[in-house]
Amino acid sequence: MNVYLLQIVNGIGLGMLYFLLAVGLSIVFGLLRFVNFAHGAFYLIGAYLAYQLVHWGVSFWLALAVAPLAIGVIAWLLEKALLRHVYDHPHEFHILITVGLALVIQEVVILIWGPIGDNVDVPSTLQGVVIWGSFIYPKYRLFVIGFTAIFALALWWILEGTRIGSAVRAGSESTETVSLLGINVFRILSLVFALGAATAALAGVLAAPIRGVDPFMGLEALSVAFVIVVVGGMGSFGGALIGGLLIGIIQSVMSTLWPQGAQLMIYVAMAAVLLLRPHGLMGRG
Amino acid sequence: MKALQRHRFLLLAAFATVLLPMVLRSGSLGTEVLIYGLAALGCNLLLGYTGLLSFGQGIFFGLGSYAVGILTTRAGLPVVPSVLLAIVTGAVAATLVGAFAIRQRGAYFVMLTLAFAQMFYFLAYSLPSLTGGDNGLLNVPTPSLGLLARLGIAPQSPWQFYTITAVVFLAVFWLLERVTTSVFGRTLLAIRDNEARALAIGYDTRHFKLAAFAISGAVTALAGAFHAMMTGIAPLSDIGYHTSEMILVMTVIGGTGNLFASLLGAAFYLLMSDWLSTLWPRWLLLLGLALIAVSLFLHQGLWGLGEKLAGLARGRRNPAGEHRA
Numbered sequence: 001m002n003v004y005l006l007q008i009v010n011g012i013g014l015g016m017l018y019f020l021l022a023v024g025l026s027i028v029f030g031l032l033r034f035v036n037f038a039h040g041a042f043y044l045i046g047a048y049l050a051y052q053l054v055h056w057g058v059s060f061w062l063a064l065a066v067a068p069l070a071i072g073v074i075a076w077l078l079e080k081a082l083l084r085h086v087y088d089h090p091h092e093f094h095i096l097i098t099v100g101l102a103l104v105i106q107e108v109v110i111l112i113w114g115p116i117g118d119n120v121d122v123p124s125t126l127q128g129v130v131i132w133g134s135f136i137y138p139k140y141r142l143f144v145i146g147f148t149a150i151f152a153l154a155l156w157w158i159l160e161g162t163r164i165g166s167a168v169r170a171g172s173e174s175t176e177t178v179s180l181l182g183i184n185v186f187r188i189l190s191l192v193f194a195l196g197a198a199t200a201a202l203a204g205v206l207a208a209p210i211r212g213v214d215p216f217m218g219l220e221a222l223s224v225a226f227v228i229v230v231v232g233g234m235g236s237f238g239g240a241l242i243g244g245l246l247i248g249i250i251q252s253v254m255s256t257l258w259p260q261g262a263q264l265m266i267y268v269a270m271a272a273v274l275l276l277r278p279h280g281l282m283g284r285g
Numbered sequence: 286m287k288a289l290q291r292h293r294f295l296l297l298a299a300f301a302t303v304l305l306p307m308v309l310r311s312g313s314l315g316t317e318v319l320i321y322g323l324a325a326l327g328c329n330l331l332l333g334y335t336g337l338l339s340f341g342q343g344i345f346f347g348l349g350s351y352a353v354g355i356l357t358t359r360a361g362l363p364v365v366p367s368v369l370l371a372i373v374t375g376a377v378a379a380t381l382v383g384a385f386a387i388r389q390r391g392a393y394f395v396m397l398t399l400a401f402a403q404m405f406y407f408l409a410y411s412l413p414s415l416t417g418g419d420n421g422l423l424n425v426p427t428p429s430l431g432l433l434a435r436l437g438i439a440p441q442s443p444w445q446f447y448t449i450t451a452v453v454f455l456a457v458f459w460l461l462e463r464v465t466t467s468v469f470g471r472t473l474l475a476i477r478d479n480e481a482r483a484l485a486i487g488y489d490t491r492h493f494k495l496a497a498f499a500i501s502g503a504v505t506a507l508a509g510a511f512h513a514m515m516t517g518i519a520p521l522s523d524i525g526y527h528t529s530e531m532i533l534v535m536t537v538i539g540g541t542g543n544l545f546a547s548l549l550g551a552a553f554y555l556l557m558s559d560w561l562s563t564l565w566p567r568w569l570l571l572l573g574l575a576l577i578a579v580s581l582f583l584h585q586g587l588w589g590l591g592e593k594l595a596g597l598a599r600g601r602r603n604p605a606g607e608h609r610a
Binding site: 029033034035082085086089090091092093094095096097099100101102103104106107108110111219223226227229230234258260261263264267268270271274278 | 332338340385388389391392393395396397399400401403404407408410411413526530533534537538541567569570572573574575576577579580581584
């Protein structure tokens with residue numbers, strides 16, 4: 001079968017994971033202009049938590065639910081205990097505190113699981129391939145695409161169809177107006193922050209059987225997430241989706257054409273998008 | 286007396302360059318403090334004087350390092366022209382990156398500069414024929430001075446390169462002092478405090494920001510060039526995420542808007558890292574906790590803390606003293 005078609009499907013799967021990774025960052029960013037350098041660390045511990053649970057014999061499916069929930073709770077506590085205290089300070093302190101937090105999380109992971117990565121088994125029901133005529137594809141990767149698509153729909157419904165969602169969208173337009181209307185913006189923010197972290201952790205769990213786990217995967221994820229926010233436009237759900245897919249597909253296709261430069265090309269794509277649309281694909285000026 | 290007053294920070298920096306060899310046993314650690322001090326100065330010019338928070342300083346540091354590495358080992362150029370060309374490379378790259386980045390503000394700007402830093406990292410990684418890829422460039426020469434050997438400092442001693450670095454550091458410090466106190470520097474401060482107002486008065490703030498970027502890139506590339514000469518290699522890590530992170534963290538820890546604070550930040554970060562790493566292999570955990578503590582409690586940086594303590598001490602002796610400050 002056509003190798004490019006295969007890489008495009010691979011890219012869609014990767015792009016959907018990138019979307020999960022970036023959407024929380026983008027929305028928190030839209031609400032408070034808060035740059036969270038610890039976002040990749042939530043992806044990291046999500047993956048490791050799933051790795052540990054599977055290692056203990058817990059089913060992957062339970063890990064898929066438990067790990068993101070646990071990370072959501074941890075993030076919710078961290079936001080309340082630490083991050084909230086620096087919102088009023090300049091951006092450099094947002095960076096300092098989240099860089100510090102990311103370092104602490106990364107080192108704790110190394111302390112518990114060691115500096116060398118490991119593989120995570122694909123759940124037994126999803127091992128093997130699907131064959132449709134000439135199209136042969138790993139079951140698990142197909143599952144990732146389907147699952148993330150359903151999850152994205154659910155997330156979109158939360159944002160567009162619920163009261164909390166409309167408060168979030170209004171908040172990214174004007175935080176002041178929303179609080180003047182009697183909505184506790186801080187409570188919304190805690191919730192969104194926790195949800196964003198849980199979504200990143202979910203991306204980590206889903207990625208673990210594909211790429212394995214290692215203590216430095218958080219950092220890699222962080223810079224990709226930033227690129228997607230920049231490409232898609234900050235605070236935009238649709239931007240994170242389109243940006244994630246675009247970057248995922250470019251990276252996948254380029255990895256057959258020029259393996260050494262596949263990572264470089266996603267940044268070249270970013271620069272190209274910025275030349276044409278300085279505020280990102282879906283961003284408003 | 287007036288000259289002393291005006292150059293008090295330069296004198297303080299000169300004092301520090303003399304003090305470092307007395308308190309440190311390792312010449313290369315001392316040199317590293319000055320090199321990253323230079324890089325932090327470049328970052329401080331952007332953050333403290335222009336209000337631009339750049340997470341991409343590693344780009345210029347790495348380009349300086351590569352430029353010297355490539356020019357000395359591949360093109361066979363002598364050290365001095367190589368370093369000068371490294372500075373030019375840094376300035377040009379900074380102008381280019383700046384032209385993209387300054388179209389955005391605030392947190393978006395931060396993300397853009399980080400994304401560009403990653404872009405340059407992968408560019409260096411993708412061109413192994415030029416940069417040596419993962420291995421970096423080896424055998425970068427370390428310059429030595431015959432004059433210093435006659436003064437009794439052995440040519441192979443790290444202190445000889447320290448002396449060269451110290452002279453360059455102080456020269457740049459003096460230049461930046463002049464830049465920041467000039468009309469140009471005052472305009473940068475005006476942009477930092479209120480860009481809309483500076484625009485309204487009629488300043489083309491874009492050009493000023495780009496100029497600040499170019500100077501910052503030049504200084505940071507110089508630091509990178511010295512780092513390559515000190516270690517003898519131009520490694521991929523010099524252009525990596527951690528270099529950008531380190532330079533920014535040092536600048537913020539030291540305190541922004543004061544040049545000497547940058548040296549303080551670099552010294553604090555490197556000496557603390559050096560000490561912590563002897564305590565525990567997982568010392569980065571402690572560093573992370575320290576960063577969290579600084580961001581919660583030290584919003585003026587170490588320099589601000591020092592000023593506050595000095596103010597308290599003065600206040601106790603002379604209660605009217607605080608009104609002066």
